[in-house]
Amino acid sequence: xxxxxxxxxxxxxxxxxxxxxxxxxxxxxxxxxxxxxxxxxxxxxxxxxxxxxxxxxxxxxxxxxxxxxxxxxxxxxxxxxxxxxxxxxxxxxxxxxxxxxxxxxxxxxxxxxxxxxxxxxxxxxxxxxxxxxxxxxxxxxxxxxxxxxxxxxxxxxxxxxxxxxxxxxxxxxxxxxxxxxxxxxxxxxxxxxxxxxxxxxxxxxxxxxxxxxxxxxxxxxxxxxxxxxxxxxxxxxxxxxxxxxxxxxxxxxxxxxxxxxxxxxxxxxxxxxxxxxxx
Amino acid sequence: xxxxxxxxxxxxxxxxxxxxxxxxxxxxxxxxxxxxxxxxxxxxxxxxxxxxxxxxxxxxxxxxxxxxxxxxxxxxxxxxxxxxxxxxxxxxxxxxxxxxxxxxxxxxxxxxxxxxxxxxxxxxxxxxxxxxxxxxxxxxxxxxxxxxxxxxxxxxxxxxxxxxxxxxxxxxxxxxxxxxxxxxxxxxxxxxxxxxxxxxxxxxxxxxxxxxxxxxxxxxxxxxxxxxxxxxxxxxxxxxxxxxxxxxxxxxxxxxxxxxxxxxxxxxxxxxxxxxxxxxxxxxxxxxxxxxxxxxxxxxxxxxxxxxxxxxxxxxxxxxxxxx
Amino acid sequence: xxxxxxxxxxxxxxxxxxxxxxxxxxxxxxxxxxxxxxxxxxxxxxxxxxxxxxxxxxxxxxxxxxxxxxxxxxxxxxxxxxxxxxxxxxxxxxxxxxxxxxxxxxxxxxxxxxxxxxxxxxxxxxxxxxxxxxxxxxxxxxxxxxxxxxxxxxxxxxxxxxxxxxxxxxxxxxxxxxxxxxxxxxxxxxxxxxxxxxxxxxxxxxxxxxxxxxxxxxxxxxxxxxxxxxxxxxxxxxxxxxxxxxxxxxxxxxxxxxxxxxxxxxxxxxxxxxxxxxxxxxxxxxxxxxxxxxxxxxxxxxxxxxxxxxxxxxxxxxxxxx
Numbered sequence: 001x002x003x004x005x006x007x008x009x010x011x012x013x014x015x016x017x018x019x020x021x022x023x024x025x026x027x028x029x030x031x032x033x034x035x036x037x038x039x040x041x042x043x044x045x046x047x048x049x050x051x052x053x054x055x056x057x058x059x060x061x062x063x064x065x066x067x068x069x070x071x072x073x074x075x076x077x078x079x080x081x082x083x084x085x086x087x088x089x090x091x092x093x094x095x096x097x098x099x100x101x102x103x104x105x106x107x108x109x110x111x112x113x114x115x116x117x118x119x120x121x122x123x124x125x126x127x128x129x130x131x132x133x134x135x136x137x138x139x140x141x142x143x144x145x146x147x148x149x150x151x152x153x154x155x156x157x158x159x160x161x162x163x164x165x166x167x168x169x170x171x172x173x174x175x176x177x178x179x180x181x182x183x184x185x186x187x188x189x190x191x192x193x194x195x196x197x198x199x200x201x202x203x204x205x206x207x208x209x210x211x212x213x214x215x216x217x218x219x220x221x222x223x224x225x226x227x228x229x230x231x232x233x234x235x236x237x238x239x240x241x242x243x244x245x246x247x248x249x250x251x252x253x254x255x256x257x258x259x260x261x262x263x264x265x266x267x268x269x270x271x272x273x274x275x276x277x278x279x
Numbered sequence: 280x281x282x283x284x285x286x287x288x289x290x291x292x293x294x295x296x297x298x299x300x301x302x303x304x305x306x307x308x309x310x311x312x313x314x315x316x317x318x319x320x321x322x323x324x325x326x327x328x329x330x331x332x333x334x335x336x337x338x339x340x341x342x343x344x345x346x347x348x349x350x351x352x353x354x355x356x357x358x359x360x361x362x363x364x365x366x367x368x369x370x371x372x373x374x375x376x377x378x379x380x381x382x383x384x385x386x387x388x389x390x391x392x393x394x395x396x397x398x399x400x401x402x403x404x405x406x407x408x409x410x411x412x413x414x415x416x417x418x419x420x421x422x423x424x425x426x427x428x429x430x431x432x433x434x435x436x437x438x439x440x441x442x443x444x445x446x447x448x449x450x451x452x453x454x455x456x457x458x459x460x461x462x463x464x465x466x467x468x469x470x471x472x473x474x475x476x477x478x479x480x481x482x483x484x485x486x487x488x489x490x491x492x493x494x495x496x497x498x499x500x501x502x503x504x505x506x507x508x509x510x511x512x513x514x515x516x517x518x519x520x521x522x523x524x525x526x527x528x529x530x531x532x533x534x535x536x537x538x539x540x541x542x543x544x545x546x547x548x549x550x551x552x553x554x555x556x557x558x559x560x561x562x563x564x565x566x567x568x569x570x571x572x573x574x575x576x577x578x579x580x581x582x583x584x585x586x587x588x589x590x591x592x593x594x595x596x597x598x599x600x601x602x603x
Numbered sequence: 604x605x606x607x608x609x610x611x612x613x614x615x616x617x618x619x620x621x622x623x624x625x626x627x628x629x630x631x632x633x634x635x636x637x638x639x640x641x642x643x644x645x646x647x648x649x650x651x652x653x654x655x656x657x658x659x660x661x662x663x664x665x666x667x668x669x670x671x672x673x674x675x676x677x678x679x680x681x682x683x684x685x686x687x688x689x690x691x692x693x694x695x696x697x698x699x700x701x702x703x704x705x706x707x708x709x710x711x712x713x714x715x716x717x718x719x720x721x722x723x724x725x726x727x728x729x730x731x732x733x734x735x736x737x738x739x740x741x742x743x744x745x746x747x748x749x750x751x752x753x754x755x756x757x758x759x760x761x762x763x764x765x766x767x768x769x770x771x772x773x774x775x776x777x778x779x780x781x782x783x784x785x786x787x788x789x790x791x792x793x794x795x796x797x798x799x800x801x802x803x804x805x806x807x808x809x810x811x812x813x814x815x816x817x818x819x820x821x822x823x824x825x826x827x828x829x830x831x832x833x834x835x836x837x838x839x840x841x842x843x844x845x846x847x848x849x850x851x852x853x854x855x856x857x858x859x860x861x862x863x864x865x866x867x868x869x870x871x872x873x874x875x876x877x878x879x880x881x882x883x884x885x886x887x888x889x890x891x892x893x894x895x896x897x898x899x900x901x902x903x904x905x906x907x908x909x910x911x912x913x914x915x916x917x918x919x920x921x922x923x924x925x
Contacts, residue, residue, distance in 0.1 A: 113300050116588055118539030120546065121561075121580045125308075128565060128573055129315035129322065208430050209547055214565050227433065231551070236436060239444055248433030255428035502703035509658055509698070510770065511691025512721050520717065525708050600754045601707055 016260030023254050027071035034065035038221055045240065054242045057226075058233040066221055067246050073222040074251070077138055077207045082199035084142035089149025090192055094184060096150070097157025108154065111147035119144040119202075120209055127215040134217045137210060141203050149195045153188055160187050194265045201258040208251055223247035293592055297585055304581045308574050309355050319344055326568035327368030364578075365571030369564060374575035377560065382579055385556030389545055392476055396483030397534050403484065404491025404530075405523055411496055420492065427485040431544040435478045435551040442474060449474045475552045483534075483541055490533050494526045528598040535591025539584040606672075607778055607808055608634040608657075613669035613679075615649075615656050615832075626652035628832035628885075630669070631904060631911075634778070634825075639809040641819035641840065643855070644829030650812045651699075653829075654782050657810075658696060659686035674777065692722065695771035695807075699783040701763040705755040711766055712751030715773070722774050732773055739765040739799050761792045768799050772806060779807045785815045797821055816859045820844065828852045831885035838910030848912045850890045884915065892916060 026033060035053070042060030046052055054063035096107040123140050130136040160166060166183050174182075210216055211224025212231070230236060230244035312322035320338050321328075330338060343351050358364070364374040403423070407416040426434070443449050450471050498504060499522065507517045542557075549558025557576055564572040615627040626649040634640040644650050655661050657671060659678060671678040673694065678686065690696075698704040705714055715732050729751075736747045741762065755763060764784075771779055784800060785793045793815075800809065800822055811822055819826060819840065826840040828849065836849040847853045884890070887897040897915050905917045 109296075109299070112296065113303050116300050116539070116585060117304060117581055118542055118584045120543030121577045124561060124565065125311060125573060125577045128568065128570065129311060129317070205430060209432070209543070212430075212432055212547065213550070213562055224430075227430075227436075231432075231436070236440075239440065241440065244433075244436055248430055248436070251433070252425070252429045256424065259424060259428060502698065502700055503706045505660060506696070506698055506704040506767075507706070508660055508687075509690055509696040510718055510721070511687055511689070511774075512717060513687070516717070516721070521706055521709075525706065528708070599708060601756050 010264050012260050013264035016257045016262075016264065019253055019257030019260065021257075023071045023075060023250065023257075026068050027075050030069050030072055034062075034068040036062040036065040038062060038065040038069045045234075045238070048242050054246060055240065057229060057243060058235065063226075063243055063246070066226055067223075067250065070221045070223045070226055070247065071250065073134070073217075073220045074204060074207060074224065075254070077134065077141070077222065078200045078204040078254075081138045081141035081145065081203040081207075082196055084138065085145035085199050085203070086149055086192060086196045088142065089146040089195070090153050090188070092146065092150040093153025094157050094188070097154040098161060098179070098184065100158075104154075108151070111150045114144065114147040115151070117144075119206060123206060123210055124213065124215060127210060132215060132217045134220055137207060137215075137217065141206050144206070145199050145202060149192070149199065152191060152195060156188050156191050157184055160184055190265065194262055197258050197262045197265070201255050201262075204251060204254060204258075223251050293589070297589055300585060301582070304578065304585075305356070305359065306352070308578055309352055312570060312574070313344075313351075322570060323365075325368055325570040325572070329368075359578075364575045367564075367569055367572040367575075369567045369569040369572060374571050377572060378557070378575045378579050381555060381557050381560040382583075383556075384554060385542075385545060385549065385558070388472065388475055388479060388549070388554065388556060389541065392479040392483055392545075393534060393538075393541070395476070395480045397487060397530065399480065399484040400487035400491050401523075401526075401530055404488045405495055405518070405526065407488070408492040408495025409499065409518060409522065411499075416492075419488070423485045423488040426481050427489070429482075430547075431478065431482050432547040432551050434482065435475070435548045438474050438478055439551060475548055475554055478548050479541075479545055482544055483537075486537050486540065487530060487533055491526060491530055494529045495522060498522050498525050528595055531594050531598060532591050535587045535594070538587035542580055542584060605636045606633050607636045607674060608632075608810070609670070609672040610653075610657075611670040611672070613653075613656070613671065614667070615652050615661070616666040617662075625832055627656065627669075629901075630829075630833055632827050632834050632837065634808060634810055636777075637808055638825060639804055639811065639823040641811045641813060641823035641826045642829055642834070643814060643816065643819055643826060644812075645814060648829045649832040650829060651782065652832075654696070654780055654812060657780060658690055658694060659683070660690075691718065691776075692774045693776055694778045694780065695774060695776040697764075697767050697771050697779065697781045697784060699786065701760055701767055702755075704767060705763060707755055709754075710751070711753055711755060711758065715751065715766065715770055718770050718773050732769055735769045735772055736765060739769060739802060740795065741765055760788070761795050764792070764796055765799060768803055772803055776807050778810060779803060780810045780812070782812050783814075784811065785813060785818045793818070816844070816855075828855065833885075833913060834911075835886070835913045836910065837912075838907075843910065848907070848910065848917065849914050850892050850916070851886050 038061055040061065042056055042062070044056060044058050044060045046056040046060070048055045052062050052064065054067065057063055057066065092107050092111070096104040122144055126140045126143075127136060130140070161184065166179060169179060169183055207216070207222060208224035208227065211222055212228045214228060214232075216222060216225045216228060218225070224247075226247040227244060230240070230247070234240075235243040313319055315322055318335075320330075320335055320342065323342055324330075324338070339345060343354055346354075362373075362375055364378070366372075367374050367377050370377045403419050407419045410416050504517065504521060507521055545556070546558035546561055548554075549556045550562045553559060557580065561573065561576050563569075564576065610630055610632045613627050613630040614625065616623055616625050618624075628649075630649075630653065632640070632642070642650060642653070652661075656665075656667060657678070659681065661667065667679055669679060673689070678689070681689075705711065712729075716729060719729060719732065733744060733747050733751070736750065737743065741747055741750060750758065750762060750766070758766070781800060784796050788796060797818055800811070803809065804822065809822060811819060813819055823840055826838065826843050827834045828836040828843070828847075828851065830851050836843065836847065836852045838848075843852065844856060847856050883896075883898040883900055884893075884902050887893045890897065894915065900915070902913050902915045903918060904911055904913050907917070
């Protein structure tokens with residue numbers, strides 16, 4: 001009940017969760033929602049009708065069913081890559097921020113390098129060689145996302161580490177791991193949550209971009225892949241807007257949902273904005 | 280989104296860092312084809328290159344694959360600096376030529392977009408942050424957030440469909456309708472540039488707007504703004520002389536740091552508009568699995584992003600006297 | 604003596620998630636022309652809110668009732684344009700935090716210069732500013748020039764203090780409000796600051812907000828003691844300090860004299876006590892002389908010879924009510 005109250009109190013959070021929830025539910029209950037099997041071939045380029053709500057694509061697959069099933073892959077890739085990236089980023093960030101010294105320099109050096117190298121070109125370069133499997137995509141995205149989180153977490157850890165109670169715990173002889181786990185981690189969690197949500201959004205867009213360029217996994221259906229086919233197989237030039245509009249719209253709405261959720265966190269985690277609210 | 284940018288203590292330190300990044304990028308470029316699964320010859324030459332099983336040994340020798348790694352790397356570096364970036368079997372040109380030609384067209388789009396986008400985001404962010412929570416702010420923020428959430432190439436597709444296909448106001452893509460020269464050529468170029476430029480400007484502005492707005496809101500809460508009001512200065516004066524001035528540094532920094540993301544977005548938009556820039560190059564190279572071309576593109580793009588970051592550092596020094 | 608500033612029954616409330624905070628709760632004070640007034644109080648008593656309300660710098664949405672008469676002109680609910688005209692010209696502020704009150708990206712000279720431009724008075728030029736800075740102890744013309752060309756972070760705290768004071772004095776204001784001028788300063792800078800303010804008070808009337816009693820003793824002949832959003836005692840500084848009337852003032856003076864070792868109970872008053880509807884006197888829970896009525900009724904303001912006290916202790920035996 002408390003959670004529900006908190007949710008409705010913060011409108012931004014509410015809308016974000018609702019928006020995202022629609023697609024998550026779509027992904028989970030895809031077989032129940034979609035009218036056809038998205039892989040069955042049929043008559044190509046059909047216009048929307050009662051039979052096919054959004055028509056069919058270039059090989060006759062029902063677009064609406066594709067849309068529903070694509071939620072699975074797109075969201076899966078988004079969440080898993082973001083999780084990996086966040087885990088890695090948090091681990092590195094806490095370790096570096098805590099230990100300082102040469103380890104910190106080395107880790108942050110690596111992070112900086114990956115931060116500067118532009119994500120999409122790197123992703124392209126790696127994917128071209130690794131081949132189009134889903135796991136390759138996930139790994140590659142995670143690789144480009146972890147530094148952002150690591151840097152931010154590290155700054156926060158350094159601040160926390162210098163705070164009084166961590167020092168006293170350390171003096172009382174708490175082991176390093178315990179310090180990191182019990183004292184530092186809980187304080188870093190809000191920031192981690194915000195960064196995670198951001199990472200999901202970025203991962204979603206990256207996957208869509210990769211698939212659009214032809215680096216996606218053809219054995220899977222994602223919104224990016226749908227757009228890829230729509231563009232390269234004649235959906236675009238024939239102005240079949242029911243084919244290329246919906247996938248983009250789904251991506252947009254997901255990102256909006258995630259952004260709303262993130263913004264609702266920001267009002268609480270940003271000390272400067274807080275100061276203004278206080279005045 | 281970064282709120283604080285802390286430049287390194289010395290210029291030399293920064294230069295060193297960037298050099299290291301450059302070396303790492305080159306090393307990555309060198310290593311990747313050689314460690315990836317598959318036939319290393321194919322990995323280096325690309326799938327467009329045609330050769331038979333008998334050629335493999337000869338090619339391996341030619342590519343230096345039997346030499347020790349450090350020697351291969353040395354040769355590779357030498358090749359890079361002397362202009363030999365490999366050969367593209369897709370375009371039947373040396374990679375450097377192909378990439379160089381396409382890079383120019385990308386720059387034609389990106390550079391004006393950066394300036395226009397920054398202007399748009401700066402002004403909009405200033406207004407939205409200053410008039411926080413008013414309908415104006417809510418409208419602007421919603422609008423830009425919507426643009427931010429849309430995949431760039433999807434916006435491009437929408438624009439193309441709407442303004443070209445349906446309304447016929449703009450051409451369907453490419454750079455020129457051919458056969459023109461002088462002023463007519465220039466005007467035609469601008470006509471073709473309009474839509475892609477609009478799309479890129481819009482999504483760059485969307486990135487920067489949110490940051491600018493947050494920056495402005497932060498600044499409005501600062502003591503020196505309250506002091507400026509206590510001094511009896513006019514609202515307009517405070518807005519432009521203090522708030523805008525102090526938000527320039529973060530805006531410029533963000534522009535440069537987001538350059539990588541911007542470049543990626545441009546690549547995708549170019550593909551939709553058949554604009555003959557790096558985007559189209561990469562798209563076609565991916566389709567043909569022309570690895571040397573992709574590598575060359577990656578290298579050039581990474582260097583551009585590095586340069587943008589360096590520029591950001593320099594500019595920041597000039598804008599914030601505390602770092603001098 | 605003409606009254607330059609008269610604050611009557613000022614209430615400044617604002618809504619917070621925790622409830623309604625009454626930062627100023629029926630505040631009365633007056634400042635005579637040429638006579639400096641000090642306001643003394645602990646953190647959280649509403650001093651800063653008072654300062655910003657005087658300048659009309661509160662956020663919209665703060666509920667403000669009561670009256671602030673400045674040279675006979677009502678400031679409460681005055682349109683922003685007119686308030687802005689008074690700020691920086693007739694009422695000037697020397698802010699509390701000299702390290703953050705200057706724009707870090709603009710040269711000091713520019714920030715002083717914009718005051719000159721804004722004042723639109725041909726008799727005040729940058730020359731006047733230079734002379735002022737020199738008078739305030741920043742050295743000869745060359746040093747002053749160097750300071751004008753510097754950025755705030757390149758100056759010491761003391762120099763910034765002088766710059767801020769000069770900016771405030773440039774317009775020859777009628778009232779100069781100094782918000783905690785000596786807080787967090789080392790002994791040297793503090794002495795310097797007090798000298799600056801003494802110099803300033805030759806040209807204008809000072810309203811000094813502070814909890815530095817010795818400083819107030821030096822600068823202000825009149826003193827008001829603030830507690831929980833009200834001025835609980837007002838009078839001649841010297842007589843108030845030697846013979847405080849209000850129980851809270853007594854505690855304060857005792858603390859000051861005790862120095863390091865305190866054997867007196869601390870009041871334990873915090874700003875969250877400004878919440879809620881206290882029926883009686885806000886100090887009653889902590890007052891050693893509180894009686895039943897103190898918890899039930901708000902004490903009235905009582906006029907004695909040259910002082911005023913807000914306390915039930917003085918309402919008997921025919922004392923005059925103000």
